[in-house]
Amino acid sequence: MKRYVSSVRDHCSTWFARLKSAAAASAARLQPLAAALCVTLKPLVAAAWQRLRHPTRRGVLIAMAALPALFVLYVLVLIPFTPGIGDIRKARVDRPAQILSADGKLLAEFKPSNREWVPLAQISPHMIDALIATEDHRFYEHHGIDWRRTAGAALHTFSGDRQGGSTITQQLARNLYPDEVGRAPTLTRKLKEAITALKIEAVYSKPQILETYLNTVPFLYNAYGIEMASRTYFDRSADQLDILQAATLTGMLKGNSYYNPVINPERALQRRNTVLAQMVKYGKLSEADYARLKGKPLRVDFERQTEPPGPAPHFAQQLRKWLIAWADRNDYNIYSDGLIVRTTIDSRLQSMATAALTQHGNQLQSIANGAWSGRSGCSAGNDLFRTFIRETPDYRAARDAGQPDADAIAHLASDHGFMRALCKSKTDVQAGFLAIDPRNGQIKAWVGSRDFANEPFDHVQQARRQPGSTFKPFVYGAAFAQGAKPADTFIDQPVEIPLAGGEVWQPTDDVSPSGKPVTLRDALAYSRNRITAQLMMQVGPDRVARLARAMGVRDSRLDAVPSLALGTSPVTLKEMVSAYGTIANDGSYLEPRMITRIEDSSGDVLAEFAPASPERALPVAADRTLLDTMRDVVNRGTGSSIRSRFGIRADVAGKTGTTQDNTDGWFILMSPQLVAGAWVGFDDGRVTLGSDYWGQGARSALPIVGDFFQRALRSRLVDPRARFTTDVEPGAFEMFREKLRAWIDVLFASHEHKPQTPAAPVRRAPPARPAPAPVPAPVPSAPSAASAPETPAFEAAPPARPLGVPPIIGPASAPQGESPFPSQEPALAPTPTPDAPEPMPATGDDGAQQGAAPMQDH
Incomplete structure (x- = not known):
């Protein structure tokens, strides 16, 4: 090692020595060159300095000619950085993109600002006279720039009395192009403004310039253009303005805030009289009329003008973002090219969704007001x-x-x-609603809050909340994909699941453990947390998280932990409804769609958007098993008021969800033609309705979806006769087993006359991966006498409805004998009124975060 370090040190020393030697040699070679360069430049510099100290006449003339030449060159350089002629031609064409529903109704117009364009003929002549007399009295004489006024303004500015010299055309250039031209008091900005004004004069006539200016000038309070200003300050149209009102609005152009007639009426009155004096000066008003008018009050009739939000404002808000990006990529302008965007929204379903959410949201708000x-x-x-x-x-x-x-x-x-x-x-109670056609992914209704004007935040796409038990179908779907059956059972007993860090998760229900076997069908119908937790540990959190992502929960983060089974990872309503659409579509995911095609103003198709290619997320057999199991949620489980209260007899399936402390209420309902879901809660998750009854998803979110589906079915926008296909093709092994069983039945037919009362078979859940020790194992297929309950209430009950057999869709009573919880069935009573939900069966709790208190689900 020492020898290696010594070798490296010697190598580095040699390299630095060579570098130093090369640098010294280079310096020696460059020194003569530098000396020669200094000798050559020294006389030239001295001569130039001498000319500057003692300029000749020729030199002065050259210098004087060079300055304008440089100025002209600078102007030419700025021309490409100003708006083009094509852009200027489009600027006065107010053709915003029109957003149409699937049935041809106007949903929104994408305007650059809150204005209504009116032609010059529909603007009061008093307004035009006041504008020209005050802002640009030589308007009809110049070609965009008033050189006399510009020179006078420059002299006053240099003397310390700053004045504006912009013409109406130059002001229009600033209004139309605030980013390209700007408002900074610099020479470059003024030159850009002048160049743009000359271009405007070359493209527009004088009347067109006046019309464009008066329709684009801002007047505070989100009022753009003279029409909106007239309505805002005087509650009348632009063609009805009298001379005093016209002078008041013209006076605001010098400084909207400073001369605001609402906040600063004294200043606005003085400025109005100044405008009247200018009209007298240039022959637009007589002295006698001025003397009579200047003492009159302002008489402002102020009312803010709000742009109508339209029937689907949250949908339009999301669509605008997408359309701007599309237009930029394809060189279109959504404000002036007259695009026609045909969307997937059905205006009738949208109206029904809005009405249902508003009605039931207001009822919940009354409850919240009482609680707080x-x-x-x-x-x-x-x-x-x-x-x-x-x-x-x-x-x-x-x-x-x-x-x-x-x-x-x-x-x-x-x-x-x-x-x-x-x-x-x-x-303030908030809610979100979304409906999607599962056959093609088209979004049919989108309501992001109770009132867009007061709450523009979108609770469909932007809000992420814990989904509670609406997440459970992913656990059961993953189990069915592994071979589990709805009749497989787990014991309803206390569950303890060890977690990382030594913590223990103990999911609970709002009923005590019965110690009896519970089928997966019943566990999902009644939303049993203890059973779902055991199933989760058998399936595995990673597999459940992957399935949820494949089915549609693709943007939110999912923590692959045991409590994910009970919906502890926040998601959006759009993701959940999209995932349920996958369940309704035989396990194939379709990306939600907002647009079908885009046309130009003439109706020619610019772009068409076909449905996305389906992506297989869940095997067909497993998906149909899951769908059939979820039918029981509305037939006899936590969502049974869909049948009893709203009278829906169609083939539907769904799931309720409620999070810890009743913070979030969820319900999603599926039919073959439409999947709809609702979320209800508060923006601050610490706030609740203060009621264990009304805070449940079955009583907060379900009525919104039930009301919507009831309206849609009655209007035949959804076919009540449509049925899910839940028949599962048997595999080769199942076919062989059935034939063998039939042969055995024939062989032992002679013994069938003996009276027997066999217990209903209890099937073992198929093995997956070993569950942790504290988690109870599935019940054996043939329980021993010691483990069998003394009261055969559950075992003697008829077996659960076979898979593929359509549900009994009749009276509002629950099927007898199907539930292992007979005391929890809904009471058979007359159908209550829509304003009073009937009592629901007792249901389980949604476990909250790991080791935390449970979340209830109803």
């Missing part, structure tokens, strides 16, 4: 609400000012306006 009223709710006496107060900027400001914690909270608690606003922001 009084001292136990939105008051400083509530520990949670005190936490909310401490999280506000007002509290932090009070603390920064030196107030103690108690004084700051007391001061804010006495501010009724502050407390009302904080309470509303925290206790």
Whole structure:
């Protein structure tokens, strides 16, 4: 080792010595060259300096000619950095993209701002006279730049009295191209503005310039253009403006905020009279009329103008992002090219979804208001609400000012306006709804919140919440893919699953362990957490997470831990409905679609979007088994009010979900033609409805979906006769086994006359990987007498409905004899009114995070 280090050191020393020698040699060779260069340049520099000190007439003339030449050269360099002629021609064509539903209804128009374009003939002549007299009285004489006014403004600016010299055309250039031209007080910006103004004058006529200017100028409060300004400040159209109103709006152009007639009426009045004086100066108003008008008040009739959100605002919001990217790639402008975008939304289903979510959301809001009223709710006496107060900027400001914690909270608690606003922001019930056609992935209805104007946040695509028991079908689907059957059983007993770090996860239900075997069909129908946890450990969290991703949960992170079985990884509603669409589509995933095609303003097709290629996520046999098992959720399980309350007799399947402390309520329902799901909760996960009854997914989210499906079926937008195909083709082994069993039955037919009451067979779940020691093993196929229950209520019950046999879709009663929990069946009572949900069967809990308290599911 020492010899190696010594060799490296010697090598480096030799290399540095050679480098130093080469550098010295180079310096020696360059020294004569540098000396010669200095000798050559010295007289030239001296001569140039002498000319500068003693300039000749010729030199002065050359210098004077060089400055304009350099200026012209600079202007020529700037021309490519200003808007092109083609862009300027498009600028005054207000043809926003139109978003149409699948049935041809207008959903939205993508405008660059909140404005309504009106032709010059529909603008009051008083407005045009006031504008020209005040902003550009030589408008009809120049070609974009008023050189006299520009020179005068420059002289005043140099003398310290800064003035503007922009013409109406130059102001239009700034309004149309705020990014390319800008507003910085620099020479470069002014040159860009002048170049763009000359281009505008070359393309537009004078009336077109006036019309474009008056339709694009901003007037505060999200009002763009003279039409929106007239409605905002005077509650009338632009053609109805009188001379005082026109002068007031013209006066705002000098400074919208400074001369705002709502906030600064005195300044606005003075500025209005200045505009009237300018009209007198240039012959647009007589002296007598000016004397009569200048003393009149403003008489502002202010009302904000909001752009109508349209029937599907959250859908349009997501679509706008996609369309902008598509237009950029294909060289189109969504604001001026008149694109026609045909979407997958059905306006009728969208209207039904909005009505259902609004109606039931308002009912839940009334419950929330009652739960959060009084001292136990939105008051400083509530520990949670005190936490909310401490999280506000007002509290932090009070603390920064030196107030103690108690004084700051007391001061804010006495501010009724502050407390009302904080309470509303925290206790507003929110919801999301999505419906997808599982046959092609088309999105048919999308409602992102109860009110887009108050809550533009999208709870379909943007919000990630724990899905609770709606995640369980992925566990059962993975088990069925491994060969498990709906009749396989696990013992309903306490479960302890060791976790990393020495913790133990103990999933629970809201009923005590019965110690009896429970089939997978019943466990999913009644959402049993203990059974699902045992099945999860047999299948494996990794396999379940992979299946969920393959089926549609592709954007959210899934933690492959045991509690994933009960939905502890946050996901979006769009992902969950998409995954249930995979279940309804024989196990093939289809990416959700928003658009079918894009056309130009003439109707010519620019792009068509076919359905995505299906991706196999779950074997057909396993998927049909899962779908048939999920029928029992609505036939007799936690979602049975779909039948009893909403009277839906179609072939449907679904799943409820409720997270810890009733924070999130979920329900997703599948039919062969439509899959719809809803989420209900609060933006702050610490807030709940304060009710174990109303907080359950079966009572918060299910009514939204049930109401929607009821409307869709009645209107025949969904065919009530459509049926799922759940017949499973038997394999070769199953066929051989059935033939063998039939042969044995024939052989021993002579013994069938003996009276027997055999117990229903209890099948062993197929082996997968060994479960951890604390997890109970599946029940043997033939239980011993010691393990058999004394009361044969479960074993003597008729076997579960065979796979592939259509469900009994009749009266609202649950099938007798199918449930191992007879005391938990819904009471047979007259169908309640839509406003009063009937009692539901007791159900299990959704385990929350690892080692945490359980989450309930109903």
